[in-house]
Amino acid sequence: MPRAKLPTVTLPDPREHPLARRIRLAAQPDPEPARRPSFRRAIAELGGIADPLRRPFRRIAVERAKNPAIVLVLPGFATRPAKMRYLAQHLERAGHTAKQWGLGWNWGVDPGDLAQLEKRLQQICARYDSKIVLLGWSLGGLYARELAKRHPDCIAKVITMGTPFSGSPRDNNVWRVYQFIAGHRVDLPPIEADLAAKPPVETVAFWSPMDGAIAPRSAAGRPGERDRAHALRCTHIGFAQSPEAIRAILAELDRAPAAD
Template identity: 55%
Template sequence: MSVTNLSANAGSFRRNEADTTIRGAVARRLELLRDRAPQGAQGPDRRLLWSELAWLAEPLMRQFREPMEVARAEHPRVVMLLPGFGTHPMRMRYMACQLERAGHKVKRWGLGFNLGPTEENFAALSQRVEQITARYGQQVVLIGWSLGGVFAREIAKRHPEHVAKVVTMGSPFSGTPYANNAWRIYQLVTGHSVEQPPIEAQLALKPPVETVALWSPRDGVVSARSACGRPGERDRAIPLRCTHLGFSNSTEAITVLLEELERF
């Protein structure tokens, strides 16, 4: 057999293998679309979802408001912001700017869009937290929005020696993983069930560092009970009045975060 034929056969094999992989991924997602939430498990009232659209107008409305007052931090911290599912760190840029105005050093998580957990991105995130700790000589405060908060809690469980505190914002860590209005989209994107993530995790187990949960009764995506958690699953829970998508640019949320960064 000639070299040309060998090359052609190898190329054909790779294409067939890729086709099989794609078909398998599509079939798996179609199967997941047929899933039903367990009886009694439900997300927030669907009417709250409409209020989530307000975040689209937030950057424009901000132009007509007085700039947020930010006091200089007495104890500057090193902070990592972890974005929510399907979002990019740029969606948390306004929050980052306010924390930086106070004198805190704010770092991105380094993984781009949050498209769900894998052992690979958890390993990369663990390495980044370790490197930041070594570079700045202090533990990192992890602030996670929605799924980013779940990531933050799990990283703190794996590497508590590198984490000073965890603050979650509308993160679904308590109760059933179906207690939100996004679980179908999550399964469609990730290709795995919310009940069977590709990593070992006990979501409700509190990390061995101070853990604060910010939650809102106006959250149209994640159940308030799921984001608030139960005693023992977090150290403190603080209610806010923002929407789920509004956590990242809420003046109230940022104010609370600035207070938490001073509270050690």
Template identity: 55%
Template structure:
């Protein structure tokens, strides 16, 4: 009898694994497609970005005219450390960056969203002013939803390669997302109409060279964001290139 709880737990784990594998194996119910495979393969070259930075011209960072507090949200499957280099550049300009405090981003579950929501509220109370949200990929989608829920606490949303427009399967990562997050990309655990623009200034950084998220999905349509800015980096390059840092610094200095 003492072994029954162990067997039950093992059975539950197997059933959950089977459920997640089934989610990852689902056929695409629409004709959405992610970027072509050649661009996807280039994403695996991201470890070379630091070398490319050293070989290129140095990044000149001017002092911020009006330093901001920036809450940084990582992309799906990424840890905040992946955005540390960019955060340091923003801090060099005089801005204050804050981590989201949740470690790896393993999906927009209700529990994870409520925790980052609490983080936003706490930071707003401590700083006494609206924050700027900088979200990479899925982090940008979550930033948009945070701004919808708390428009009084958010001054601006900047997304980087975030799939907020069109089909949620217009990317090369939706199967992995369903397997890891445990829910379908078009059935989030939080109530959300992802394409709707937050009631604060919202800027979408996107790239035609993105190998993960389709450019149209990250750029968005008029009315789904206030402005869009095209870069020439890969999806991974949104947090690793001089071009992306300059674009973010430019957006922070517009206000």
């Protein structure tokens, strides 16, 4: 399986209209055989839309955190912090401090956003005089891993949820949509990075065989690309809102820090 290494930054042709470029990117032939969730799994993701209607009728038991942490929460592609507010509320109930990424919607890999995130990370680290846990959902997890590579002294742990860091960047059902919205190929984003390379801090990957967006192997990774991988039984949307995912994240935050 090829490593998900992103090549050198390439600039778009200034003569091509932006909309025409996005349409061309969305219609690009698949250059390689990729492992993707089945159509049935993808359709099942629609069930997550109704989750807010079920929330008033359930309560997730939350115990007091053994190791209260400062957690920077990074939203997934085409979502914003509000989509992760439910998860963040449970982190706060347990005694953790949940911080938003401060950038609004996540519309794809952007060097300006990465620079802003680096500043925010350093500000939070300095304000609390503490290392930070990065909790990233899907594309937010890619940002988390790259931030940890750039500023390992600020990071206590990286936790990713359904994040496609291993294998081909097309091992998912959303790469064409991503290319149309972001305006660049998934394998040629505007930053240089080796996605599969493990950050020099404790790195934990949550994945699900029921994920309808990201191939499970891509989100689980291989030994050496993360320290541990945990399987959940939730949809891709469920990583940010299902009771199982919330309990699993709280349990992971309560684990004793890995020895240096």
